[in-house]
Amino acid sequence: MTTAMTTANANEAAVAKYKNNFLKEVEATVEEGHWVKMCMQCGVCAGSCPFGPHWEHSPQKIFMMIRAGKREEVLKSDAMWMCTSCYNCMVRCPRQLPITHIMHGLANYSYRLGLSPKGQPNQAIAKLFWDSALKYGRVNELKFSLAMYFRDGFVQGVKNALAMQGVGLGLVKAGRLNPMEIISGHTCKDTSGIHKMIAKAREIEDRRRGLA
Amino acid sequence: MNAPANKFAAYICSGCGLGDVLKVAGLEKVAKTEGKMAVIKTHPFLCNAEGVKMIQDDIANDGVTHLCIAACSRRAKTEAFNFPTVAVARANLREGVTWIVAEGADHDEIRQEMAEDYVRMGCAEVKKLILPGGNKKESSSKKILVVGGGMSGLTAAQAAADAGYEVALVEKTGALGGFANQMWKRMPFNAPHAEAQPTGAAELAAQVSANPKIKVYLNSTVAETAGAPGRFAIKIAQESGSISEELCGAIVQASGFSTYPIEKLPELGGGQPNVTDQAGLEALAKAANGGPIKRADGKEIKSVVFVQCAGQRDDSGTHLPYCSGHCCGTSIKQAMYFKDQNPDIDTVVVYDDLRVPGMGEDFYRSAQTKGVIFTKGKTSKVTGGDSCNVTFKDLILDEENTVPADLVVLATGQVPNAGVELDDWNATVTAADNGDEAAKEKKTALQKISVLNMNYRQGPDIPQLKYGFADSHFICFPYETRRTGIYAAGPMRRPMDMHQATEDAVGATMKAIQAAENAALGRAAHPRAWDLSFPTARLEGCTQCKRCTVECPFGAIDEDERRFPLFNEERCRRCGTCMGACPVRVISFENYSCDTVGMQVKAVNVPEEDEEKPRILILACENDAYPALDMAGMQRLTYSAYVRVIPVRCLGSVNTIWITDALGAGYDGVMMMGCQKGENYQCHFVKGSEMAYYRLSKIGDTLKGMGLEPERMQTYEIAITDAARVAKLINEYVEQLNAMGPSPMKGFG
Numbered sequence: 005m006t007t008a009m010t011t012a013n014a015n016e017a018a019v020a021k022y023k024n025n026f027l028k029e030v031e032a033t034v035e036e037g038h039w040v041k042m043c044m045q046c047g048v049c050a051g052s053c054p055f056g057p058h059w060e061h062s063p064q065k066i067f068m069m070i071r072a073g074k075r076e077e078v079l080k081s082d083a084m085w086m087c088t089s090c091y092n093c094m095v096r097c098p099r100q101l102p103i104t105h106i107m108h109g110l111a112n113y114s115y116r117l118g119l120s121p122k123g124q125p126n127q128a129i130a131k132l133f134w135d136s137a138l139k140y141g142r143v144n145e146l147k148f149s150l151a152m153y154f155r156d157g158f159v160q161g162v163k164n165a166l167a168m169q170g171v172g173l174g175l176v177k178a179g180r181l182n183p184m185e186i187i188s189g190h191t192c193k194d195t196s197g198i199h200k201m202i203a204k205a206r207e208i209e210d211r212r213r214g215l216a
Numbered sequence: 217m218n219a220p221a222n223k224f225a226a227y228i229c230s231g232c233g234l235g236d237v238l239k240v241a242g243l244e245k246v247a248k249t250e251g252k253m254a255v256i257k258t259h260p261f262l263c264n265a266e267g268v269k270m271i272q273d274d275i276a277n278d279g280v281t282h283l284c285i286a287a288c289s290r291r292a293k294t295e296a297f298n299f300p301t302v303a304v305a306r307a308n309l310r311e312g313v314t315w316i317v318a319e320g321a322d323h324d325e326i327r328q329e330m331a332e333d334y335v336r337m338g339c340a341e342v343k344k345l346i347l348p349g350g351n352k353k354e355s356s357s358k359k360i361l362v363v364g365g366g367m368s369g370l371t372a373a374q375a376a377a378d379a380g381y382e383v384a385l386v387e388k389t390g391a392l393g394g395f396a397n398q399m400w401k402r403m404p405f406n407a408p409h410a411e412a413q414p415t416g417a418a419e420l421a422a423q424v425s426a427n428p429k430i431k432v433y434l435n436s437t438v439a440e441t442a443g444a445p446g447r448f449a450i451k452i453a454q455e456s457g458s459i460s461e462e463l464c465g466a467i468v469q470a471s472g473f474s475t476y477p478i479e480k481l482p483e484l485g486g487g488q489p490n491v492t493d494q495a496g497l498e499a500l501a502k503a504a505n506g507g508p509i510k511r512a513d514g515k516e517i518k519s520v521v522f523v524q525c526a527g528q529r530d531d532s533g534t535h536l537p538y539c540s541g542h543c544c545g546t547s548i549k550q551a552m553y554f555k556d557q558n559p560d561i562d563t564v565v566v567y568d569d570l571r572v573p574g575m576g577e578d579f580y581r582s583a584q585t586k587g588v589i590f591t592k593g594k595t596s597k598v599t600g601g602d603s604c605n606v607t608f609k610d611l612i613l614d615e616e617n618t619v620p621a622d623l624v625v626l627a628t629g630q631v632p633n634a635g636v637e638l639d640d641w642n643a644t645v646t647a648a649d650n651g652d653e654a655a656k657e658k659k660t661a662l663q664k665i666s667v668l669n670m671n672y673r674q675g676p677d678i679p680q681l682k683y684g685f686a687d688s689h690f691i692c693f694p695y696e697t698r699r700t701g702i703y704a705a706g707p708m709r710r711p712m713d714m715h716q717a718t719e720d721a722v723g724a725t726m727k728a729i730q731a732a733e734n735a736a737l738g739r740a741a742h743p744r745a746w747d748l749s750f751p752t753a754r755l756e757g758c759t760q761c762k763r764c765t766v767e768c769p770f771g772a773i774d775e776d777e778r779r780f781p782l783f784n785e786e787r788c789r790r791c792g793t794c795m796g797a798c799p800v801r802v803i804s805f806e807n808y809s810c811d812t813v814g815m816q817v818k819a820v821n822v823p824e825e826d827e828e829k830p831r832i833l834i835l836a837c838e839n840d841a842y843p844a845l846d847m848a849g850m851q852r853l854t855y856s857a858y859v860r861v862i863p864v865r866c867l868g869s870v871n872t873i874w875i876t877d878a879l880g881a882g883y884d885g886v887m888m889m890g891c892q893k894g895e896n897y898q899c900h901f902v903k904g905s906e907m908a909y910y911r912l913s914k915i916g917d918t919l920k921g922m923g924l925e926p927e928r929m930q931t932y933e934i935a936i937t938d939a940a941r942v943a944k945l946i947n948e949y950v951e952q953l954n955a956m957g958p959s960p961m962k963g964f965g
Contacts, residue, residue: 027589042584044570045592045612068612071589099581 035109049093141192225255229262229287251339307338311849351738366394368470368706392421444786445701446735465732488600542713635677792869841889868904
């Protein structure tokens with residue numbers, strides 16, 4: 005993932021640009037952010053979320069906090085990282101807000117400003133997944149899972165791997181996992197093409213959202 | 217009683233399977249030997265053209281004047297059995313007997329007994345019926361009086377004139393338009409419900425003023441309302457002191473509302489600079505005329521907070537307890553005033569529940585699109601001044617917040633201008649008559665508040681239900697007031713916005729036209745609109761107890777100079793509450809009296825004690841309970857064949873003599889079935905069922921005096937949908953009576 009913009013400077017620039025009017029900032033810079041003002045605070049999303057009790061803030065609260073100008077609290081919240089993309093909220097929203105997409109948009113924005121909670125496990129797995137996909141043009145599952153296991157140090161990594169070895173061997177037997185992938189791993193046909201494509205997409209997006 | 221020329225005939229139908237399960241010969245015998253009918257005919261299909269022709273021929277050629285039709289319920293086949301020139305009684309053998317008595321030979325005996333009793337009752341009733349002659353007083357006017365020249369009144373006047381009726385419009389102030397004149401714009405009436413619209417009040421006022429059918433009285437009030445539908449004599453007091461008189465057929469009262477005084481809300485900054493109510497903001501917007509809205513001190517407004525439910529929905533008893541319905545939409549509209557002019561102005565609406573009835577949800581969405589911020593919260597404190605502060609609890613984030621603003625708008629509620637509250641009025645008049653000086657002053661003050669200044673015995677204005685709003689049958693007849701021929705429209709009936717008020721005005725006007733037309737035909741207003749009967753009193757028996765005048769739900773009865781009841785037939789709704797109230801039973805209708813029901817009660821054959829067949833009298837309200845019983849029959853539910861049902865116009869018309877007569881004659885029990893009473897009443901005559909329950913609550917002592925258990929008389933609230941319930945209640949009551957044992961009065965009747 006490009007990390008050029010995840011600096012404190014970008015954060016300060018956004019504050020200055022929107023005169024601390026966080027709703028306007030979200031509208032301009034967050035994917036689907038212009039929907040936030042249309043929330044009617046019915047709470048159906050909060051009641052529908054299977055992860056409801058485990059979040060710091062429900063989508064309903066996040067949207068209210070955005071309107072109340074609570075910039076720091078929203079961008080540092082772990083709420084958007086806890087979303088499992090089940091889309092329950094989105095199909096139920098009577099105002100037809102793309103809630104799941106807004107949550108992902110907020111997560112992305114907070115990460116790029118360097119405000120997202122450090123060490124948040126879902127954030128870490130997302131980053132590993134993205135890095136793997138970007139590097140090979142596809143996800144190397146073996147490397148991806150091993151990277152996950154060893155995220156918290158070598159000893160813990162060995163413990164994690166041993167705990168999961170039954171599952172791993174089963175996958176190998178069934179032909180679902182090739183141990184040789186650890187050495188090279190196959191890639192897509194044109195990795196450099198993928199890299200160029202992603203770079204261009206990022207450039208376009210940054211230009212559109214004024215993040216360049 | 218009846219003139220010798222009366223000829224009585226019974227027609228028995230054997231169709232719809234009646235002939236299969238009933239012994240028709242037995243019914244004929246009852247009609248002949250006990251009913252003493254001069255003509256008795258049976259027909260296999262009485263309601264077909266041939267059967268009806270048979271009856272018509274007998275009326276035309278044989279001089280038949282009174283019919284007892286023993287067939288289906290009086291609610292069925294009303295078009296076939298419509299014989300307007302003769303008196304008709306209906307014996308209900310189908311819905312009342314064959315459809316509700318269990319099938320099979322085991323029940324043949326009790327089924328036949330039940331049918332024979334209904335024939336006896338029908339014959340007994342028809343002998344006491346007199347064909348109503350109609351109200352002989354000539355109604356002369358169909359002009360519609362509209363009181364109030366706001367949006368409701370203007371719309372009402374225009375609607376009446378469009379329908380071809382003359383209108384007199386009375387407006388207190390010097391200009392038409394009412395509250396709309398103070399407004400910059402109104403909420404949208406039509407799709408796409410996205411933008412505020414011009415009020416259109418000036419155009420409507422000009423249209424009304426120019427209409428040759430409408431006479432407008434400005435700077436005028438109604439000094440006196442006398443008379444009745446078709447002949448309301450209205451005195452209109454003008455500013456000059458002169459009195460104009462108008463004869464009107466019906467009245468639409470559209471006397472509007474006042475805003476709840478903001479001074480009563482000091483905790484929300486009421487009275488402090490730059491804290492205003494919605495009316496105040498309309499004035500600022502009007503002054504800005506589309507430009508930047510400025511405060512009273514001339515400063516341009518950059519941020520504004522709207523506080524919803526200010527002094528409304530208050531359960532502490534200090535302020536208005538109700539929701540005024542329009543204020544959420546009004547705040548949305550007013551926030552748009554700012555956003556449309558300059559999108560950078562901060563507009564925050566702090567609401568508890570955002571209530572936007574009708575298509576208001578689209579309007580709400582439109583405001584959100586424009587960037588108005590809506591915050592769910594409860595405002596606790598507002599301070600005014602150069603920079604106002606609004607402190608509220610955010611109910612989503614569960615925390616206290618304070619936001620600064622250049623201007624704070626309080627959404628205060630609507631207070632109805634329905635006139636004088638009658639209990640207050642009557643207490644004041646009584647005190648004033650007893651020489652209380654303060655009461656005399658209060659009486660004069662109240663007379664100024666009064667809208668209609670009616671000279672009715674019951675007080676100068678229409679009765680109110682709650683919080684000062686006019687009483688009406690909210691679900692079924694919303695525009696009806698409890699004064700016949702006077703219809704309520706707009707926010708004096710219930711809180712509402714302008715769109716609802718204009719719809720209300722058209723509805724009330726249509727009802728007013730109907731009332732004037734009915735009065736001209738000598739007819740009542742609904743729910744007995746076809747009825748030409750009206751109450752009369754044998755004054756030589758009257759004890760001047762005034763119960764009829766007090767209990768009439770519609771204020772139809774005044775007192776004459778000798779303090780006898782004076783009936784205003786056009787005001788009467790034919791419910792018979794006066795008849796039920798009269799302790800000496802001198803009030804009757806031609807086709808409904810103590811005798812028409814009393815003779816039916818007496819006609820029933822009450823078996824001896826050893827036959828172990830109880831008899832239960834059911835007096836059922838014809839509006840809800842009787843249809844519910846009919847529907848029990850249609851659904852082929854079964855209930856006890858020991859009951860005998862008599863429909864009554866309203867439970868309020870039940871005279872206690874019927875109950876004591878029945879129990880004295882050896883009936884084992886009496887079931888009274890009426891509509892729901894109380895605040896959420898369903899009674900079609902508003903107070904009838906309540907009066908009945910009150911009267912019947914006192915009958916226990918009488919029953920004890922007769923040596924009877926009070927449980928032998930029971931009252932029930934029955935809704936029209938209660939078909940299954942009513943059958944169950946009957947069966948339960950019969951079981952209860954069986955457990956109590958037979959009435960000790962048997963054999964003494």
